[in-house]
Amino acid sequence: MDFGLVLQTDPPASRVIELMKRAEDNGFTYGWTFDSAVLWQEPFVIYSQILSSTTKLTVGPMVTNPGTRTWEVTASTFATLNDMFGNRTVCGIGRGDSAMRVAGRKPNTLARISEAMKVIRSLGSGGEADLGGTVIRFPWIKEGAELPVWMAAYGPKALKMTGEEADGFILQLSDLYLTEYMVKAVKDAAVAAGRDPSEVKICVAAPAYVTEDDSPEALAHAREQCRWFGGMVGNHVADLVSKYGEHSAAVPEELTDYIKAREGYDYSHHGRADNPDTQFVPDEIVDRFCVIGTPAMHIEKLNALRALGVDQFAVYDMHDAQERVIDAYGSTVIPAVNG
Numbered sequence: 001m002d003f004g005l006v007l008q009t010d011p012p013a014s015r016v017i018e019l020m021k022r023a024e025d026n027g028f029t030y031g032w033t034f035d036s037a038v039l040w041q042e043p044f045v046i047y048s049q050i051l052s053s054t055t056k057l058t059v060g061p062m063v064t065n066p067g068t069r070t071w072e073v074t075a076s077t078f079a080t081l082n083d084m085f086g087n088r089t090v091c092g093i094g095r096g097d098s099a100m101r102v103a104g105r106k107p108n109t110l111a112r113i114s115e116a117m118k119v120i121r122s123l124g125s126g127g128e129a130d131l132g133g134t135v136i137r138f139p140w141i142k143e144g145a146e147l148p149v150w151m152a153a154y155g156p157k158a159l160k161m162t163g164e165e166a167d168g169f170i171l172q173l174s175d176l177y178l179t180e181y182m183v184k185a186v187k188d189a190a191v192a193a194g195r196d197p198s199e200v201k202i203c204v205a206a207p208a209y210v211t212e213d214d215s216p217e218a219l220a221h222a223r224e225q226c227r228w229f230g231g232m233v234g235n236h237v238a239d240l241v242s243k244y245g246e247h248s249a250a251v252p253e254e255l256t257d258y259i260k261a262r263e264g265y266d267y268s269h270h271g272r273a274d275n276p277d278t279q280f281v282p283d284e285i286v287d288r289f290c291v292i293g294t295p296a297m298h299i300e301k302l303n304a305l306r307a308l309g310v311d312q313f314a315v316y317d318m319h320d321a322q323e324r325v326i327d328a329y330g331s332t333v334i335p336a337v338n339g
Contacts, residue, residue, distance in 0.1 A: 001306050001337055003329065004030030004314030006062055006205055008271055009040040017049050019322060024054045026330025032092065032205070032314055035061035036099040037068055039270060044077050051085040058088050062170060062205060062314065063152045065096025066116030067108045072131065074116075075123035078147050079138060082124070087146045091120055092170055094152035097235055098270050107239075110161055113151065117165055121149045150203065155240045156185065156250045163189025168201035170314075173233055174301065175288040177254055179204060180308050187309070204305055205314035208291040209321060210298060210328040222292040223283055224273070225319035230285045231278030232271055234259045258285045273319050295332040302337050 005023040007016050020031040031050055033043045047059045059081075064074065078089050093116065095107035108116075119129040124147030128137045150168030153159045162169045163186040171182055187197040207226040211218040237259050244250045262280050286292070291301050291313075302313055317325060 001302065001310065002030060002312035003028045003334055004032050004203070004205070004312055005326065006032040006034075006314050006316045008034045008318060009043050009046055011041055013041060013046045013049065016046055017053055019317070019326065020050045020057060020059075021053050022323065022326050024057045026326050027334040028315075028326070028329070029056065029058060030090070030312060030314060031057045031059045032062035033059075034098075034271060035064045035068075036102065036270075038102045039098060044081070047081055047089070048084070051081060051088055056088075058090055060090035060150075061092050062172075063092040063094035065094055065099055065108055066112050067096050067105065068099050068103070071116050071119040072123060072129070072136065075120045075129075075147070076138060078120070078124045079141055079145060082145055082147065083140075083142060087144070089147065090168070091124070091147055091149045092152060092168075093117060093120075093149060094170075110157055114161060114165060117149045117151065121147055121167075148201075150201065153186075154182070154236050154251075154255070155243070159185040160189040162186050163191075163197070163200060164193040164195070166200065168203055168311075170203045170205060172205045172236075173229075173289040174204050174206035174291055174305060174313075175254070176301075176304055176308065178252065179305060179310065181252055183309050201311045202309050203312040203314055204310045205316060206290050207316040207319065208298060208313075208325055208329070209293075209319055210295060210325050210333075211293055214294050214297065219293060223286045225321070226273070226290040226292060227278050227281050227286050228271060228273055228275040228318070229290055229316065230258065230281030231262075231275055233289060234262050234278075234281070238262065258282060271316075271318055295328055295336075298329075298333050299336045302333065306337065 005028050035043050081089050100107045122129045126141045126145045148167035150170050151162045151166035152170040153162045169186045190197040190200050207229045209222040211222050240251050291298050
């Protein structure tokens with residue numbers, strides 16, 4: 001199993017770079033960041049510094065979207081980084097929940113994501129792309145360029161499109177039941193489209209918080225540090241409920257039940273441990289969606305995820321123990337899972 005580190009690009013950028021270097025030293029192979037131009041600093045500028053400060057780490061956004069940048073600019077940025085550092089980027093893409101909404105626009109449609117994925121992947125890999133009647137290719141790109149595009153998804157149509165078109169699937173929760181359900185949907189869609197399902201990489205991303213013991217006090221603190229994640233996922237779930245209804249065979253109720261007490265969401269606290277809009281998230285959801293507890297508890301859950309076909313676990317590291325979690329994974333969790 002690969003391991004990734006997910007960070008927000010809060011200033012100073014040197015802190016992001018430092019944590020990514022620490023992650024690589026501890027056996028992580030991917031470095032991801034949020035991409036929301038209003039809320040955080042520009043990630044692609046920081047990727048250049050991360051790549052120059054590491055030797056093997058693959059970097060990319062979790063996730064960018066097709067609405068805040070023109071597609072040829074996105075592809076050119078990735079291709080430039082790959083030309084400089086050797087095919088060490090991955091394009092995670094989604095609807096643009098925070099990036100679009102904080103700028104007063106609606107998240108992108110699946111049709112727009114589909115078009116963008118084709119253009120970005122082709123241009124970033126040295127191919128041609130049709131930009132509404134104008135066919136272009138980067139004249140400077142070298143042979144052997146590659147740019148995988150991984151798609152974030154929850155709903156049935158998005159899962160189907162991921163299996164049909166994406167190089168990887170990003171699932172932002174670690175609940176075992178929902179992971180099995182959604183991985184199956186993606187793999188089945190890949191088979192139906194005539195693809196080899198093993199070609200679609202599966203990345204589960206969720207907060208991880210390592211405790212010294214399994215005492216009620218330690219677990220309670222870990223839950224409070226990770227409760228924000230249920231609120232972030234709740235934004236996507238609320239969109240699904242709005243589209244498919246509260247009780248729909250298209251979306252499992254194991255995903256939708258917990259947002260009934262959700263009242264609102266302020267994106268200025270997005271992805272932060274002190275988010276006041278996530279108190280509606282019950283402890284059970286934190287335990288299911290995140291990975292918390294002793295190293296042994298992490299190893300047990302990660303082995304279960306791997307048995308479900310998960311290729312990468314990406315650690316959301318937004319809490320009060322960033323270095324400690326990276327080091328605990330490097331010293332204990334990663335060797336045990338991959339031993």
